Amino acid sequence: MGEFDGDPRAGRVPRPDGGAPGAAPPGARPAGPAGGPTAAYPALRRPITVGGLRLANRLVMSPLTTYGLADPDGASNARHRAFYERRAASGLGMVRVESALVHVSGTCWPHHLAVHHDRFVPGLAALARAIKRHGPPAILQLHHGGRVAVPALSGVPALAPSPLPAPGRPVPTEMTHEDVDTMVEAFAGGARRAR
């Protein structure tokens, strides 16, 4: 049972399409059990186009780091895939996959998902297929930890615009113009691989 089951608005929200309150609008695919938490918000079940992507409904999974499901080097694996596939199968309109490293210097935690090398593409491609098999498009969040990165994990200094430490972190290396160019290319490389 959803937390909105006792919502006094349930059943009284006007439906522009004239449908019964709480019922899925025409063209929407199911997202959770009828009468569940989305019943009081019928617009959530309506399709929408965002940035050229057609979503069957407006329920979008936030990026959630899985802290340990990927391989130690950041490769997506069967265990990691199973986590996302289960959520994709629940009727979401879109799945946003957690922060993925575009450059090793941005590593923030063990098993940080990675997209900074071509060797990660097969695992990420299998992940995208596993999600899309259930309908929702998959988005990968491109990430670099900046001054919050942990050199003890990455083996290289943390890079940041200024040599100002984040709480509990060592002083990061101030980026040169060349470092900035490298990082721009790292994000572009991550975007290319994520396609």
Ligand SMILES: Cc1cc2nc3c(=O)[nH]c(=O)nc-3n(C[C@H](O)[C@H](O)[C@H](O)COP(=O)(O)O)c2cc1C
């Ligand atoms: C375990 C955990 C992992 C998260 N991982 C990410 C992440 O990888 N990228 C990101 O942008 N936000 C991440 N977040 C933030 C969530 O996506 C979300 O924005 C946050 O929980 C606030 O959502 P809420 O206001 O619905 O609680 C994470 C949050 C949690 C609790």
